[in-house]
Amino acid sequence: MVTDRPEGTVAVRLTEVEAYSGAGDDPAAHSHRGPTPRSAVMFGPPGHLYVYFSYGVHWCANVVVGPEGQGSAVLLRAGEVVVGESVARARRPASARPRDLARGPARLTSALAIGPDDRDRYLLTASSPVRLHRGDAPAAVTAGPRVGITQAADLPWRFTETGAPTVSPFRAGVRRRSRAAGQDGPP
Numbered sequence: 361m362v363t364d365r366p367e368g369t370v371a372v373r374l375t376e377v378e379a380y381s382g383a384g385d386d387p388a389a390h391s392h393r394g395p396t397p398r399s400a401v402m403f404g405p406p407g408h409l410y411v412y413f414s415y416g417v418h419w420c421a422n423v424v425v426g427p428e429g430q431g432s433a434v435l436l437r438a439g440e441v442v443v444g445e446s447v448a449r450a451r452r453p454a455s456a457r458p459r460d461l462a463r464g465p466a467r468l469t470s471a472l473a474i475g476p477d478d479r480d481r482y483l484l485t486a487s488s489p490v491r492l493h494r495g496d497a498p499a500a501v502t503a504g505p506r507v508g509i510t511q512a513a514d515l516p517w518r519f520t521e522t523g524a525p526t527v528s529p530f531r532a533g534v535r536r537r538s539r540a541a542g543q544d545g546p547p
Contacts, residue, residue: 361374361436361483361492362490362493363489363490365447365473365489367447367450368444368446368447369444370441370447370471370472370473371441371442371493372439372441372442372462372471373439373440373442374438374439375498375527376519376520376521376524376527377434377435377518377519378435378507378518379425379519380422380432380433380517381432381517382402382403382431382433386512386515387512388506388509388510388511388512388513389402389431389432390402390431391432391433392431399431401480402422402432403429404428406423406424406425406426406427406428407483407492408480408483409421409422409480409481409482409490410424411469411475411476411478413476414466418465418469419466419474419476420435420436421435421436421465421468421469421472421474421478422434422436423492435465436469437464437465437507437528438463438527439468439526440458440462440524440526441458441461441462448461448472451471451473452470459526464528472490498521499521500522501521501522502520502522503516503517503518504520504530505517505518506518507530508532510533511533513532513533
């Protein structure tokens, strides 16, 4: 994943992702109940970026996958900064070690400077300021449960590069009290 911003270019080699199905069988997916103003991007053509504000705290980014109309996406959870470490460090000054610059979905979007203006951006063209490139396949991939969710938590749809130090630690989901509408920011 590469972003070009006025302060510089940052590239991250993805080491952790989570899949979310739009086939109606995944209650943890934002698309589970059909398109909403916030999730409509997920139902569009694949290769677009679905960006949302999570719990009123940080941005998360997903790549839309699957056929148009389905609502499937892959959450970008973590990666290793391979280009622009000084730019990423300026965006993430609290990160003590390089492995922590993009370790977790909020840190990843922060290191890449991905936010609401990137919602629905097409990732598969060289002219896009946010691009997805095919890299070398990892030596080994581990599948396991997704992080921090309570519904469909048993599905082994979290994929990590085995042994990568940038992979975020697993946290089981904790059922929270209901929050007021709009917890995830503007649609």
